Amino acid sequence: MSEAFEILGSVGLWAAVLRIATPLIFGTLGALICERAGVLNLGIEGIMSFGAMLGWLAVFQGADLWTGLLAAAIGGAAFGLLHAVMTVPLGLSQHVTGLGITLLASSLGYYVFRLAVPVQGTPPTITPFAPIDIPGLSDLPFIGPTLFAQTPPTYLAIACAALIAYVIARTPLGLAVRMTGENPHAAEAQGIDPIAVRIGAVVCGSALMGLGGAFLTLSAFNSFFPTMIQGRGWVCIALVVFAAWRPGRALFGALLFAFFDAYQLRLQTAYGSVVPYQLFLMMPYILSIVALIVMSRRARVPQALMQPYRRGER
Numbered sequence: 591m592s593e594a595f596e597i598l599g600s601v602g603l604w605a606a607v608l609r610i611a612t613p614l615i616f617g618t619l620g621a622l623i624c625e626r627a628g629v630l631n632l633g634i635e636g637i638m639s640f641g642a643m644l645g646w647l648a649v650f651q652g653a654d655l656w657t658g659l660l661a662a663a664i665g666g667a668a669f670g671l672l673h674a675v676m677t678v679p680l681g682l683s684q685h686v687t688g689l690g691i692t693l694l695a696s697s698l699g700y701y702v703f704r705l706a707v708p709v710q711g712t713p714p715t716i717t718p719f720a721p722i723d724i725p726g727l728s729d730l731p732f733i734g735p736t737l738f739a740q741t742p743p744t745y746l747a748i749a750c751a752a753l754i755a756y757v758i759a760r761t762p763l764g765l766a767v768r769m770t771g772e773n774p775h776a777a778e779a780q781g782i783d784p785i786a787v788r789i790g791a792v793v794c795g796s797a798l799m800g801l802g803g804a805f806l807t808l809s810a811f812n813s814f815f816p817t818m819i820q821g822r823g824w825v826c827i828a829l830v831v832f833a834a835w836r837p838g839r840a841l842f843g844a845l846l847f848a849f850f851d852a853y854q855l856r857l858q859t860a861y862g863s864v865v866p867y868q869l870f871l872m873m874p875y876i877l878s879i880v881a882l883i884v885m886s887r888r889a890r891v892p893q894a895l896m897q898p899y900r901r902g903e904r
Contacts, residue, residue: 593860593861597853597856597857597860598853600856601732601735601736602856603852603853603856604736605735605736605739605740606848606852606855607845607848607849607852608736608737608740608744608845608848609740609741609744609809609810609848610848610851610852611747611844611845611847611848612743612744612747612802612805612809612810613638613802613803613805613806613810613822614802614822614825614826614829614844614847614848615747615748615750615751615802615840615841615844616747616750616798616799616801616802616805617634617638617798617799617802617822617823617825617826618826618829618830618833618840618843618844619747619750619751619754619795619798619837619840620634620666620794620795620796620797620798620799620802620826621634621795621799621826621827621829621830622754622795622830622833622835622836622837622840623754623767623791623792623794623795623798624670624791624792624795624796625771625830625835625892625895626758626767626768626771626791626835626892627767627770627771627787627788627791627792628770628771628774628784628788628892628894628895628896628897628899629673629674629677629678629684629788629791629792629895629896630684630685630688630895630896631670631673631684631688631691631792631795631796631799632684632685632687632688632689632691632692632827633669633670633673633687633688633689633690633691633692633695633796634688634692634796634799634823634824634826634827635692635696635819635821635822635823635824636669636691636692636693636694636695636696636697636699636823637665637666637669637670637691637692637695637796637799637800637803637823638666638799638800638802638803638819638822638823639695639696639699639700639803639816639818639819640665640666640669640695640696640698640699640800640803641662641663641665641666641799641800641801641802641803641804642662642699642803642804642806642807642814642818642819643699643700643702643703643803643807643814644661644662644664644665644699644702644800644804645658645659645661645662645665645800645803645804645807645808646658646716646804646807646808646813646814647661647702647703647706647707647814648661648662649716649808650706650707650714650716651706655718655719655808658804658808659743659801659804659808661804662800662801662803662804662808663797663798663800663801663804664797664800665800666796666797666798666799666800666801666803667793667794667796667797667800669691669694669695669796669800670792670793670794670795670796670797670799671789671792671793671796672691673687673688673691673792673796674788674789674792674793675789677792677898678785678788678789678792678898678899679785679789681898681899681900684896685896692823696816696819699816700816703814703816713813713814713815714813715812715813716807716808716812716813717812718741718807718808718809718810718811718812719741719742719743719808719809720741721739721740721741722739722740722741722742722745723738723739724738724739741809742809743801743804743805743808743809744805744809746801747801747805748841750798751837751838751840751841754837755836755837755838758837766782766787767787767791768892769782770782770784770787770788770791770894771892771893771894771895772892772893772894773893773894774788774894774899775899778901784899785899785901788899799823799826802822802826803819806818806819825847825878826844828878828882829843829844829847831882831885831889832878832881832882832885832889833885834885834888834889834890835889835890835891835892843881846878846881847874847878850873850874850877850878851874853873854870854871854873854874855870857870857873858870
């Protein structure tokens with residue numbers, strides 16, 4: 591047991607927590623924006639997969655890494671627009687449409703990848719983002735290598751969390767999004783176009799989802815394979831509920847899940863010969879479910895979430 595406590599004090603664990611949390615932060619923030627406007631986006635798993643492929647492919651074809659991130663965001667936004675058009679003005683089922691987007695995006699991503707990259711024994715690779723050492727701060731004991739020696743997309747994810755928290759809580763745009771998710775008819779009475787707000791929120795949220803997928807191929811790894819998302823999109827949907835639809839709590843929830851995941855990986859190394867590794871793999875999800883149950887009891891769901899809006903109806 592002493593080794594388990596020693597792991598908690600290691601710099602490598604906490605640095606890994608930030609790396610593992612980064613795609614979850616992007617995905618959770620994207621889902622949160624969609625849901626605060628009243629739209630459930632179950633296409634997140636496929637959008638993250640497509641973003642991972644498109645970002646990697648852009649860099650593989652000669653673009654720089656930041657252009658790869660931009661390509662992933664545009665690809666995510668395109669699928670978000672498709673989802674928004676089908677669910678907002680047309681009023682189709684958000685559940686069915688979202689699952690259809692997941693199947694379409696993930697399948698199309700793999701198809702495009704195979705068209706561009708023939709089958710090879712070893713997957714082709716790119717040069718990913720390198721960690722950036724911040725002068726002065728990176729040399730601080732423990733905190734420096736943990737917080738200030740990460741790759742640029744990790745800093746971007748944290749900045750997005752702060753920006754979205756401010757916009758949602760402190761700006762007229764955030765008020766419009768919140769009103770549309772709570773009572774679109776009241777929003778319309780105040781001169782807000784709920785349809786435009788919902789479409790814009792889904793497009794922006796889906797762009798963030800695409801960035802979450804691109805982090806995996808442009809920063810965490812250096813190649814693409816179809817199953818690399820591994821359910822992270824569904825975890826993000828759960829984290830939105832855990833966060834009670836608040837960006838600050840969403841950041842905390844992503845870090846908490848990442849901690850469970852990073853910790854179990856190190857426990858496997860320490861105790862894998864004694865305890866079946868499957869138990870360690872289950873640990874992040876079991877603990878996250880417990881935390882979700884505890885937090886969701888006090889969560890206040892946006893009142894118009896998943897309710898189609900039609901002008902003139904009450």
